[in-house]
Amino acid sequence: MSELDDDLIASACQYRAKPHKTYLFPRMLAAAACLVLIATAALVMHRTPETDIYIDGTALSADPVPIDQPMPMALDGRSTDAQTLCLSLSFESRTDAPLEVSVSEGVLDSPSDASPRALSARTVSAGEILLWTIDPPDESAVYTLYLDGKAAAVLRCDSANGYWVAERP
Amino acid sequence: MDDKQIVELYWQRNEQAIAETAAKYETYCMKISQNILSDRADSEENVNDTYLHTWEAIPPQRPAILSAFLGRIARNLALNRYKAKSAQKRQGDAFALSLDELDDCAVSLPDPESETAAAELGASISAFLRTQSEEVRSMFVLRYFYCESIEELSARFRCGESRIKTTLLRTRRKLREHLIKEGYCEA
Numbered sequence: 122m123s124e125l126d127d128d129l130i131a132s133a134c135q136y137r138a139k140p141h142k143t144y145l146f147p148r149m150l151a152a153a154a155c156l157v158l159i160a161t162a163a164l165v166m167h168r169t170p171e172t173d174i175y176i177d178g179t180a181l182s183a184d185p186v187p188i189d190q191p192m193p194m195a196l197d198g199r200s201t202d203a204q205t206l207c208l209s210l211s212f213e214s215r216t217d218a219p220l221e222v223s224v225s226e227g228v229l230d231s232p233s234d235a236s237p238r239a240l241s242a243r244t245v246s247a248g249e250i251l252l253w254t255i256d257p258p259d260e261s262a263v264y265t266l267y268l269d270g271k272a273a274a275v276l277r278c279d280s281a282n283g284y285w286v287a288e289r290p
Numbered sequence: 291m292d293d294k295q296i297v298e299l300y301w302q303r304n305e306q307a308i309a310e311t312a313a314k315y316e317t318y319c320m321k322i323s324q325n326i327l328s329d330r331a332d333s334e335e336n337v338n339d340t341y342l343h344t345w346e347a348i349p350p351q352r353p354a355i356l357s358a359f360l361g362r363i364a365r366n367l368a369l370n371r372y373k374a375k376s377a378q379k380r381q382g383d384a385f386a387l388s389l390d391e392l393d394d395c396a397v398s399l400p401d402p403e404s405e406t407a408a409a410e411l412g413a414s415i416s417a418f419l420r421t422q423s424e425e426v427r428s429m430f431v432l433r434y435f436y437c438e439s440i441e442e443l444s445a446r447f448r449c450g451e452s453r454i455k456t457t458l459l460r461t462r463r464k465l466r467e468h469l470i471k472e473g474y475c476e477a
Contacts, residue, residue: 122392122434123366124412127358129419133431134318134357136424138448 172220173213174266174274176287181274185286188276206258206285208276210251210266219244225265227255258285265290293356300348307348308341315357319364325437326368326385327375336371340364365435385437391458392434395466395475411474418468422461429454430461 174181177188188208206227212220221244222229228239230252245251255264260278267273272290279286291310299307319340323333343363353359372385419427429447432438444451469475 122412122415123362123369124409124415125419125431125435126413126416127353127355127362129416129427129431130358130361130435131355132424133428134361134436136428136432136446138425138446140448 172215172268172273174268175211175213176208176274178209178211181287181289183289185279185288187279187282188285188287204258205254205256206276207252207254208287210253211249212245212247212268214247217247219246221267221269222251223267223270224253225267226262227253227264229253297348297352297356300345301352308345311341311344311356311360315360318357319360322361322364322436323368325439326365326372328385332371332375333368336364336368339367343367361436365437388433388437391462395462395469414469414472414474415465418465422464426457426461429457433458 176186179186188206210222210229212222214220221242223242228241229243230239231243231245232250232252239254243251253266255276258264258278260280262277264276265272265274266276274287275290276285276287278284291314296307296310296314299310316337319337320333323336323340324330327333327336340360340363344360347359347363351359376386419430422430425447429443432443432446433440438446440451440454443454447454466475470477
């Protein structure tokens with residue numbers, strides 16, 4: 122090694138590392154991709170409700186669920202008025218915690234009650250059925266169902282088609 | 291004072307040449323000595339010997355690159371001093387480590403004492419190094435001529451120690467292939 126050429130020996134000593142290039146665009150792209158991913162995850166988590174709601178046995182989704190009412194009620198046998206809107210509600214929660222169910226209008230009954238107790242708010246467990254009765258329903262009104270204080274479903278009259286629909290708020 | 295003027299002072303046998311050399315290259319010679327000897331007192335002595343040998347070598351020589359000329363003298367003197375010190379036992383220091391690394395490229399010269407053979411080998415290694423990138427070439431020379439430690443190289447090249455080690459390993463392998471082709475090494 123002592124016999125290396127002079128210029129190699131001299132130039133090695135003077136070598137200065139070049140500063141690393143910073144590639145701004147790929148970094149920004151990566152940061153933007155992360156943000157999009159986080160935003161998407163947040164949106165999906167926000168839009169996926171923790172509790173599934175079934176109205177007359179049909180799962181409530183983003184699309185309006187038509188309700189074949191008002192018509193004579195068969196579920197509880199108590200309402201025979203054609204202008205009474207009576208829906209059966211059931212819930213499937215991802216947690217075992219009981220749900221606080223309330224409505225903006227009408228009353229909530231449970232078929233398991235020993236005696237009728239028309240309440241606007243009730244605490245139910247998963248799988249338990251409630252009957253939501255609005256008597257008489259106002260076709261210009263929008264009725265809201267709350268789960269644990271948050272609006273979980275709305276009920277409105279689709280006047281163009283002449284029937285009631287339930288949907289996520 | 292520039293190098294040509296310093297060399298001219300040597301040629302005029304003006305002792306100011308040593309003072310000028312010391313002013314400009316003491317740190318440089320000290321670093322090389324320290325890298326090999328790892329001892330301040332020995333290194334200072336080695337640097338003084340370097341000035342003396344330079345005084346004796348110029349004239350008749352007229353080095354084109356004074357720094358390389360001094361560096362080579364300082365290195366050779368330090369190597370001799372190192373060999374004398376470690377005649378009884380091999381030291382586990384940084385320099386010994388760099389020598390171990392070069393075992394990969396150990397050459398078999400017919401007459402190891404021959405200056406011509408050593409010069410030819412040096413020319414062959416230089417030719418190989420010229421085929422490498424500036425970064426790799428500098429890294430190799432700094433490690434095996436100047437005996438800089440891996441930590442120092444890492445700081446100088448602004449990269450991790452593992453990258454330095456990997457680059458040196460690859461370069462040694464390539465050098466070995468080159469030396470096999472040239473007939474200095476056995477496959």
